Amino acid sequence: xxxxxxxxxxxxxxxxxxxxxxxxxxxxxxxxxxxxxxxxxxxxxxxxxxxxxxxxxxxxxxxxxxxxxxxxxxxxxxxxxxxxxxxxxxxxxxxxxxxxxxxxxxxxxxxxxxxxxxxxxxxxxxxxxxxxxxxxxxxxxxxxxxxxxxxxxxxxxxxxxxxxxxxxxxxxxxxxxxxxxxxxxxxxxxxxxxxxxxxxxxxxxxxxxxxxxxxxxxxxxxxxxxxxxxxxxxxxxxxxxxxxxxxxxxxxxxxxxxxxxxxxxxxxxxxxxxxxxxxxxxxxxxxxxxxxxxxxxxxxxxxxxxxxxxxxxxxxxxxxxxxxxxxxxxxxxxxxxxxxxxxxxxxxxxxxxxxxxxxxxxxxxxxxxxxxxxxxxxxxxxxxxxxxxxxxxxxxxxxxxxxxxxxxxx
Amino acid sequence: xxxxxxxxxxxxxxxxxxxxxxxxxxxxxxxxxxxxxxxxxxxxxxxxxxxxxxxxxxxxxxxxxxxxxxxxxxxxxxxxxxxxxxxxxxxxxxxxxxxxxxxxxxxxxxxxxxxxxxxxxxxxxxxxxxxxxxxxxxxxxxxxxxxxxxxxxxxxxxxxxxxxxxxxxxxxxxxxxxxxxxxxxxxxxxxxxxxxxxxxxxxxxxxxxxxxxxxxxxxxxxxxxxxxxxxxxxxxxxxxxxxxxxxxxxxxxxxxxxxxxxxxxxxxxxxxxxxxxxxxxxxxxxxxxxxxxxxxxxxxxxxxxxxxxxxxxxxxxxxxxxxxxxxxxxxxxxxxxxxxxxxxxxxxxxxxxxxxxxxxxxxxxxxxxxxxxxxxxxxxxxxxxxxxxxxxxxxxxxxxxxxxxxxxxx
Numbered sequence: 001x002x003x004x005x006x007x008x009x010x011x012x013x014x015x016x017x018x019x020x021x022x023x024x025x026x027x028x029x030x031x032x033x034x035x036x037x038x039x040x041x042x043x044x045x046x047x048x049x050x051x052x053x054x055x056x057x058x059x060x061x062x063x064x065x066x067x068x069x070x071x072x073x074x075x076x077x078x079x080x081x082x083x084x085x086x087x088x089x090x091x092x093x094x095x096x097x098x099x100x101x102x103x104x105x106x107x108x109x110x111x112x113x114x115x116x117x118x119x120x121x122x123x124x125x126x127x128x129x130x131x132x133x134x135x136x137x138x139x140x141x142x143x144x145x146x147x148x149x150x151x152x153x154x155x156x157x158x159x160x161x162x163x164x165x166x167x168x169x170x171x172x173x174x175x176x177x178x179x180x181x182x183x184x185x186x187x188x189x190x191x192x193x194x195x196x197x198x199x200x201x202x203x204x205x206x207x208x209x210x211x212x213x214x215x216x217x218x219x220x221x222x223x224x225x226x227x228x229x230x231x232x233x234x235x236x237x238x239x240x241x242x243x244x245x246x247x248x249x250x251x252x253x254x255x256x257x258x259x260x261x262x263x264x265x266x267x268x269x270x271x272x273x274x275x276x277x278x279x280x281x282x283x284x285x286x287x288x289x290x291x292x293x294x295x296x297x298x299x300x301x302x303x304x305x306x307x308x309x310x311x312x313x314x315x316x317x318x319x320x321x322x323x324x325x326x327x328x329x330x331x332x333x334x335x336x337x338x339x340x341x342x343x344x345x346x347x348x349x350x351x352x353x354x355x356x357x358x359x360x361x362x363x364x365x366x367x368x369x370x371x372x373x374x375x376x377x378x379x380x381x382x383x384x385x386x387x388x389x390x391x392x393x394x395x396x397x398x399x400x401x402x403x404x405x406x407x408x409x410x
Numbered sequence: 411x412x413x414x415x416x417x418x419x420x421x422x423x424x425x426x427x428x429x430x431x432x433x434x435x436x437x438x439x440x441x442x443x444x445x446x447x448x449x450x451x452x453x454x455x456x457x458x459x460x461x462x463x464x465x466x467x468x469x470x471x472x473x474x475x476x477x478x479x480x481x482x483x484x485x486x487x488x489x490x491x492x493x494x495x496x497x498x499x500x501x502x503x504x505x506x507x508x509x510x511x512x513x514x515x516x517x518x519x520x521x522x523x524x525x526x527x528x529x530x531x532x533x534x535x536x537x538x539x540x541x542x543x544x545x546x547x548x549x550x551x552x553x554x555x556x557x558x559x560x561x562x563x564x565x566x567x568x569x570x571x572x573x574x575x576x577x578x579x580x581x582x583x584x585x586x587x588x589x590x591x592x593x594x595x596x597x598x599x600x601x602x603x604x605x606x607x608x609x610x611x612x613x614x615x616x617x618x619x620x621x622x623x624x625x626x627x628x629x630x631x632x633x634x635x636x637x638x639x640x641x642x643x644x645x646x647x648x649x650x651x652x653x654x655x656x657x658x659x660x661x662x663x664x665x666x667x668x669x670x671x672x673x674x675x676x677x678x679x680x681x682x683x684x685x686x687x688x689x690x691x692x693x694x695x696x697x698x699x700x701x702x703x704x705x706x707x708x709x710x711x712x713x714x715x716x717x718x719x720x721x722x723x724x725x726x727x728x729x730x731x732x733x734x735x736x737x738x739x740x741x742x743x744x745x746x747x748x749x750x751x752x753x754x755x756x757x758x759x760x761x762x763x764x765x766x767x768x769x770x771x772x773x774x775x776x777x778x779x780x781x782x783x784x785x786x787x788x789x790x791x792x793x794x795x796x797x798x799x800x801x802x803x804x805x806x807x808x809x810x811x812x813x814x815x816x817x818x819x820x
Contacts, residue, residue, distance in 0.1 A: 016466045053490060056426045058497040065496070068504050069489035072482035079479035080463060086475070087468040094478050098508065099553055120553070143509055143530070 007157035014044035042073025063108025151212030177238030251348030417567035424454035452483025473518025484544035561622030587648030661758030
């Protein structure tokens with residue numbers, strides 16, 4: 001009997017009506033002859049409600065307690081899902097991460113899975129039950145509840161599929177798969193039937209909210225066939241598979257727009273060894289992710305030094321950098337958040353040297369100035385002025401022949 | 411260092427502001443040199459919110475899943491309390507029943523505690539922490555979450571105090587202790603400084619909502635000194651102690667009014683052996699608690715058979731009894747819920763034969779007709795017409811000299 005792990009996100013289980021509809025889908029899969037294990041997120045909005053309660057008390061609640069608090073969101077949803085399946089005549093049991101147990105390290109609020117015991121789930125499946133696992137959570141060696149960070153339920157589902165050696169892991173969400181661009185920005189975006197793990201990883205890292213990066217990493221590592229589907233029906237879906245199984249030959253697989261980007265510039269910094277380290281070390285210590293870095297050519301022994309940080313960390317970063325700026329006698333610190341990052345992602349990039357040039361040309365043809373550039377094996381990213389963001393996505397999308405000429409999404 | 415277990419009920423932790431105020435109280439007790447372990451209920455209204463979610467799905471949710479669902483209420487509150495104490499500079503950790511573990515039998519929704527492991531709590535206390543235990547919940551041998559039934563957090567607190575050999579167990583609630591009658595009904599009700607476990611058990615069984623019966627039983631069995639205080643301040647409190655430690659000499663300690671009472675009468679039932687069993691067995695099977703039973707004298711081999719059930723079970727009981735009524739050819743079934751039960755409770759009853767007579771006289775002096783009577787070692791109860799309930803309480807209260815002449819509660 002095929003074994004399928006299904007994962008339903010918060011928007012798919014946002015109300016009792018949603019839960020009922022999802023339960024019907026699970027039951028259908030079971031009736032069609034599959035063994036089904038399910039992972040659920042908290043009901044949409046619940047995690048924020050719980051975090052807000054904690055925030056009313058403290059700006060910096062202890063991680064252990066915050067985890068114990070927010071883990072209840074998934075626990076509630078898993079119990080409600082089991083109740084619904086039972087009311088439809090299927091035997092079902094809910095499980096917290098703690099009850100499997102799903103073991104993690106000790107890093108509260110963003111723990112990593114270290115082990116997953118499947119005996120409990122296997123014996124439920126053997127009895128013909130539908131086990132419902134509360135996603136996003138685990139337990140550390142001390143017996144304290146931990147959580148895996150935002151989007152962690154994807155990771156729970158893939159880890160469970162890997163541990164059970166499931167035939168596939170179905171991720172149900174509010175979109176029907178992966179598109180070449182956000183259809184809200186680019187109406188001619190095309191639906192992708194297949195995409196490679198590496199490409200999906202880049203897209204996830206660039207703010208595509210479809211899958212949590214770590215879940216894609218894990219799926220690739222354990223070779224779990226992963227498929228993204230809409231929980232609201234429809235036949236479309238996107239498989240995330242190995243490079244060699246991706247049939248489509250387009251060089252670029254997707255174009256993304258990331259808005260959570262700000263830049264900080266230090267003007268007239270003495271150009272001597274160790275300066276970059278001195279400026280950036282405090283940010284690393286504060287776990288602020290510095291993405292792109294540019295140091296322009298030195299004039300008279302001075303250079304301008306610019307880097308990007310997430311806008312959500314901008315205030316903190318400015319504070320930390322300002323101290324160093326005084327220390328090193330920079331003449332000025334400038335900060336701006338009216339920038340965005342557009343990226344082209346695809347496994348063809350590493351083997352097609354002309355890709356970057358084509359991307360830059362498509363932007364210049366629209367008179368869009370490129371402020372910063374970074375590249376990797378699977379990705380080219382440009383920082384541009386915020387107001388050109390959506391235009392840039394459409395221009396790049398068209399330049400690489402991704403536009404869907406048959407069907408324009410309404 | 412004295413060790414105190416404190417329990418806070420739902421109304422005491424109904425909002426973040428309430429939780430903050432309670433945390434200050436806990437911190438004060440700690441600062442004054444006590445070791446403090448805390449048990450919390452769910453925030454007021456939360457358990458009902460969760461039960462209503464389940465009720466939207468199913469009229470009869472599986473007990474295991476209902477327990478997993480509602481146990482989150484206490485989990486949320488315990489984490490929020492720990493966060494609050496940490497924000498006040500005290501080290502604190504929350505624990506689910508599952509994490510201690512507090513072991514129960516398998517009877518979901520009304521499980522009984524079979525074992526309580528204290529290692530986790532003890533080591534937290536040894537480190538100077540304030541452990542916060544989610545009340546009302548435990549775990550059975552299968553590793554499934556169980557709950558102890560409504561008011562079960564009292565039981566958790568007493569069990570914890572017993573297992574830790576605590577110096578006392580403080581139950582914080584929305585009233586400042588036990589009164590000789592409900593001050594809302596009887597403005598001259600007096601506050602009691604001490605009451606015996608047995609008397610408190612009778613009062614709890616008669617609908618006084620101050621303490622859960624099982625917690626009083628447990629406190630008596632393990633000789634846990636128990637004290638009821640208001641979480642909203644004030645100096646009054648009531649100690650629940652052994653009979654010999656109760657100083658007050660009044661025969662009657664309290665007068666109660668129970669409104670959740672209905673009666674069912676079967677008219678002209680053949681008066682032969684086994685009839686009572688035949689009528690009542692289906693109710694026992696349905697876990698409907700039959701309290702008082704009267705069978706009047708037989709005339710021509712027929713008798714009338716009357717008994718009381720909780721009004722909340724009346725419809726179900728009528729359904730079950732109607733079937734039997736036809737079987738045994740009773741001429742008629744009558745049901746009524748316009749009755750109440752007034753009771754006098756006190757350890758003096760068993761040694762003072764005149765108590766019942768005095769109670770009946772006080773009712774007849776007000777022209778109140780007694781429909782049914784039952785007595786036990788510590789209690790005399792009368793069923794009367796509903797409309798006379800409050801008058802009856804005041805009359806009995808006065809007859810036994812319980813009226814507070816100095817101070818009338820506003």
